[in-house]
Amino acid sequence: MKNNEHKKTKKIEVNYLARVEGEGALFVDIEDDEVKEVKLKIFEPPRFFEALLRGKDFREAPDITARICGICPVAYQMSAVHAMEDILQVEVEGQLAALRRLLYCGEWIESHSLHIYMLHAPDFLGFPDAIKMAQKFPDDVKRGLRIKKAGNSIVALLGGREIHPINVKIGGFYKLPEKRELLKLAEELKWAREAAIETVRWVSQFSFPDIEKDYEFVSLVHPELYPLDAGRIQSNKGLDISASEFDQWIEEYQVDYSTAMQARIKGRGSYFAGPMARYALNYPNLSEIVKQTARDISFPEVCRNPFQSIIVRALEVLYAFDEAVRIIEQYEKPPSSEIPFKLKAGVGYGCTEAPRGILYHRYKIGEDGSIQDAIIVPPTSQNQKMIEEDLYRYLVDHIGDTEEALTKKCEQLIRNHDPCISCSAHFLKVKFNRL
Amino acid sequence: MKKPLVIGIGNPLREDDRIGIEVARSLGDNLQSLVDVAYCYGDTTELLDQWKDRACVFLIDAMQSDLHEEGVVHRFYPLKEEIPAVFTQTSTHLFDTGAVIELARALDELPNDLVLYGIEARNFSLGQEVSPKIKELLTMIVNTIEEDIHARVKSV
Numbered sequence: 001m002k003n004n005e006h007k008k009t010k011k012i013e014v015n016y017l018a019r020v021e022g023e024g025a026l027f028v029d030i031e032d033d034e035v036k037e038v039k040l041k042i043f044e045p046p047r048f049f050e051a052l053l054r055g056k057d058f059r060e061a062p063d064i065t066a067r068i069c070g071i072c073p074v075a076y077q078m079s080a081v082h083a084m085e086d087i088l089q090v091e092v093e094g095q096l097a098a099l100r101r102l103l104y105c106g107e108w109i110e111s112h113s114l115h116i117y118m119l120h121a122p123d124f125l126g127f128p129d130a131i132k133m134a135q136k137f138p139d140d141v142k143r144g145l146r147i148k149k150a151g152n153s154i155v156a157l158l159g160g161r162e163i164h165p166i167n168v169k170i171g172g173f174y175k176l177p178e179k180r181e182l183l184k185l186a187e188e189l190k191w192a193r194e195a196a197i198e199t200v201r202w203v204s205q206f207s208f209p210d211i212e213k214d215y216e217f218v219s220l221v222h223p224e225l226y227p228l229d230a231g232r233i234q235s236n237k238g239l240d241i242s243a244s245e246f247d248q249w250i251e252e253y254q255v256d257y258s259t260a261m262q263a264r265i266k267g268r269g270s271y272f273a274g275p276m277a278r279y280a281l282n283y284p285n286l287s288e289i290v291k292q293t294a295r296d297i298s299f300p301e302v303c304r305n306p307f308q309s310i311i312v313r314a315l316e317v318l319y320a321f322d323e324a325v326r327i328i329e330q331y332e333k334p335p336s337s338e339i340p341f342k343l344k345a346g347v348g349y350g351c352t353e354a355p356r357g358i359l360y361h362r363y364k365i366g367e368d369g370s371i372q373d374a375i376i377v378p379p380t381s382q383n384q385k386m387i388e389e390d391l392y393r394y395l396v397d398h399i400g401d402t403e404e405a406l407t408k409k410c411e412q413l414i415r416n417h418d419p420c421i422s423c424s425a426h427f428l429k430v431k432f433n434r435l
Numbered sequence: 436m437k438k439p440l441v442i443g444i445g446n447p448l449r450e451d452d453r454i455g456i457e458v459a460r461s462l463g464d465n466l467q468s469l470v471d472v473a474y475c476y477g478d479t480t481e482l483l484d485q486w487k488d489r490a491c492v493f494l495i496d497a498m499q500s501d502l503h504e505e506g507v508v509h510r511f512y513p514l515k516e517e518i519p520a521v522f523t524q525t526s527t528h529l530f531d532t533g534a535v536i537e538l539a540r541a542l543d544e545l546p547n548d549l550v551l552y553g554i555e556a557r558n559f560s561l562g563q564e565v566s567p568k569i570k571e572l573l574t575m576i577v578n579t580i581e582e583d584i585h586a587r588v589k590s591v
Contacts, residue, residue, distance in 0.1 A: 067448050067561065070477050114480075118530060131534060134541035142542060145480055152478065161476065164448065 026410065027257070028395060035395045038388045039257045040414075053374040058084055058343075058365045059170060065361070065376065066164050071114075074107035074159065075354030076376075077168045078229045079361040082350030084170045086243075087365055088341040095334040096172045097230075102182075102327045103158040103168070104228040104352070105320040109151025109192075111355035112275075112313040112320075115418045116203065117144025120310050123412040124206035140202060143195050147317065150192040153185055154324060172338030182328040189325050196318035197293050203310045204297040209409075212304040213393070215386070216268065217277035220353050226285040226319055227278060229352040234281060236302075239265065243351035246360050252377060263382040270385040273357025274417065275312045276303055287326075290319045306390055306416040313418070343369050354379050356418055380419045387417050437471070439491035439548075439588050442482065444475045444532055451505075451556035451569050454576070455495040458554070461577045462495075462584065469588050479535040483544055491548040493584055496532045498553035506572035508579050509553040514545060550587065552580050 029036040049068055053061060061080040066073035078100065085092060092100065117140070118130040127133040134141040157177055159165020167174050218239060220231030234240045241249050252261040265271050280302040283291070294301075294315055303312055350361045357379030364373040391410055398406065443459025445452040456474055463472035470493070473485050486492040498509065500519075511518055518533035530538075532551070539545045554576055558566040565573070 070446065110478075114530070118480075129534075131537045131541050134538055138542050141538070145483065148480060149484065152481070164476075 026391070026414065028391070028410070030395070030399070033399050035392055035399065038392045038395065039255075040384055040388050040391070041257045050374045050376055053363075053371045056371050058087075058363070058369045058371055061361075061363065061371060061374070062168050062170065063164075063166055066166070068376070068378075070164070071111050072107060072354045072356070072359075073164050074103055074155065074168075075352055075359045076361075077165065078104060078352040079350040079354075079359045079376075080363075081168060081170050082229065082243075082352060083348040083361040083363050084350075084365070085341075085348070086350060087346040087348030087363065088170065088344060090171050090339050090341045092172060092339055095332060096337075096339070098327045098331065099158060099173065099176070100168070101225075101228050102154060102324055103165070105324040105327075106151045106154025106158065108228075108320045108355050109317055109324075110148055110155060111418075112317045113144055113148040113151060113199075115355075115415075116199065116310055116313055116317070117141060117148070120313075120412075120415050120418070121203065121206075123408075123415060124203075124208075124310070143198065147192050147195050147199065150185075150188050150321070153188065157181060157185065169338060171341055172336070174337065176333055176337045179331055179333060182331055186325060186328050189321055189328070193289070193318065193321040193325060196314065196321050197289075200293050200297060200311065200314040200318060203314050204299065206310070208305060208307045210305075211307065211394070211397075213306070213390070215272040215276075215304060216265065216270075217280045218265075218271045218273050218382075219277040219281050219358060220351065221281050222285065224285060226282050226287075226323070227353050233351060233358060235265075235271065235277075236280060237268075243349035243360065246349065246351060246377070247362070247375075250360075250377075250382075252381070258384070260381050260384065261377075262384045263377060264385060270389055271382070272386050273379045273382050274309070275316050275355075275357075276306070276309050277357065278353060279303065279312045279315065286315070286319055287322045289322050290315055293318060306413065309416045309418075343367075356380055357382060380417075383417055383419070387414060387419065390416075437489055439470045439493065439584075440473060440486060440489040441466075441470045441493045441495065441584065442473045442475055442485055444479065444482075444494060444496040446477045448561060448563060450558040450560055450562040451565050452497050452559050453563075454497045454554050454556055454565055454569055454573075457565065457573065458495050458552075458577050458580060461573075462581055465577070465581055466584065466588075470584065479530050479532050480538075482532075482535050483539055483542075486546045486549075487544075489546050491588070492546040492550070493580075494532065494549070494551045495580065496551065496553055497556040497559075499556055499559075501557075503555045505555050505557055505566075505568050506576055507555040508576060509555070510583065511551040511553065513540070513549050513551055514547075518551065550584075552583075 025041040027039045062077040065076035065080045068076050122129055122133045160167040216235050216237045218235045220227035221234040222231035232242055250263055251266050252263050255262055283301040345367045347364045351358050359379055360377040362375040363371055366372050390413055394413055441459050441462050443456040445455040447453040447456055459472050475481055513536045518536055
């Protein structure tokens with residue numbers, strides 16, 4: 001910290017923020033107790049995946065894009081296959097679509113439970129990390145690890161392996177599971193469903209700052225299903241578009257301090273994608289066990305407090321287990337693992353709900369099946385501007401707080417959004433300049 | 436009693452991060468009668484399950500301290516010492532190996548005997564092969580760890 005009494009200015013520097021996925025930094029400039037600038041910097045080198053895809057065979061897109069992220073590879077695969085299937089006019093329905101949904105449930109469980117128990121809960125319970133928390137709350141941490149393992153088992157069975165799954169292909173799957181293989185999972189999933197209810201109750205007892213904001217929530221909305229990989233892109237402020245209209249309504253733009261693009265709704269500005277958006281826009285399609293659990297803790301149908309995102313994630317984990325059990329119980333192995341298709345040139349669009357929010361892919365493929373152009377817009381890029389705005393508003397409202405308190409809260413606030421920085425362009429460093 | 440378990444840790448899609456996997460695979464061939472081998476491809480929380488019923492576990496992982504030359508093998512005894520932070524912060528895993536060991540310690544779920552080998556590496560970019568420098572040193576790295584494991588298992 002540096003103080004300059006003459007200018008009534010001071011400088012605060014914090015150089016490391018842990019418990020986020022990826023590498024980045026937060027810089028805050030404060031002058032005369034006025035917040036001048038908040039910059040969420042992502043300085044991980046861009047991985048050039050979009051360029052890497054050019055010239056590759058269209059069938060390679062799901063497996064290549066799955067390597068973008070170790071946390072949400074299924075989301076990348078799903079958005080890629082949906083976009084390719086859009087070009088090829090392939091409709092994946094019935095049991096094949098249900099299996100894809102089951103695989104996605106596994107990823108949500110893995111990602112959300114890691115974030116709830118290992119990354120976010122320590123903030124609320126006053127621990128620097130999950131290790132220190134585990135010393136005081138070993139049973140809770142063990143529950144979280146077992147829940148996560150149940151999600152891993154779904155991804156391992158359907159995806160072929162837990163990290164960077166390889167079993168999804170355009171038109172369906174390479175190999176289908178037998179009913180008996182899925183039934184083997186079911187007993188543990190039923191235990192985990194009860195444990196997920198316990199998780200909701202546990203996190204609902206945390207203490208939350210009384211903060212709300214009138215966000216523009218953006219998520220997929222489906223007439224019948226809680227959205228994973230189907231639906232239109234809608235918001236609580238009138239946006240209602242198909243994936244093919246994404247570019248017309250949402251623009252990516254470069255900021256000079258970050259290697260990741262930011263995104264905004266044209267003419268409106270930042271928006272909020274992710275669990276809170278999905279929950280707010282799709283509450284009616286949650287299963288009864290989730291709604292009842294939310295009612296039991298008096299949790300509203302729309303939550304606008306970003307610190308309570310941990311409760312929404314816990315409710316989504318419960319939903320994912322309930323949905324997984326439902327899919328397994330009704331599963332009958334289809335006669336074929338894939339829908340046949342004929343290669344055709346064209347442009348296709350795919351948008352699915354990664355754990356952190358909508359993940360958009362657009363591809364153009366040529367007559368020979370080579371990828372001529374690829375655009376990938378991950379949810380953390382989309383949320384980056386809104387995270388900066390959340391930070392700005394918090395700092396303005398709490399400018400008199402100590403540097404230590406501000407730093408902790410800013411870190412927690414960023415973790416509210418579970419940013420996957422390695423997706424958007426690893427590590428987050430925080431630097432306050434109070435001038 | 437089950438044999439000692441060697442676990443190779445790493446993301447095989449991130450160049451030198453796959454060194455733990457490659458060394459464990461070689462040890463599986465060379466020490467077949469002495470040890471079992473398992474692999475952890477990134478989700479290190481899985482380690483707690485992998486070593487659950489094993490008395491003796493050897494972990495092999497890539498690490499970067501930038502204090503030593505590439506290929507240098509560090510040996511740690513987590514039951515007797517904390518893993519230095521410098522060897523855990525740069526892991527490309529979701530929850531780094533050092534953190535998982537400390538988590539297991541907090542949960543009283545460490546094996547009775549645990550050795551961590553950290554292999555100094557520099558390149559963690561996308562790629563399905565180790566860097567030329569590590570490739571050149573691979574046989575030496577395998578021999579170093581193999582001799583150490585052999586001596587430790589035989590002495591028990």
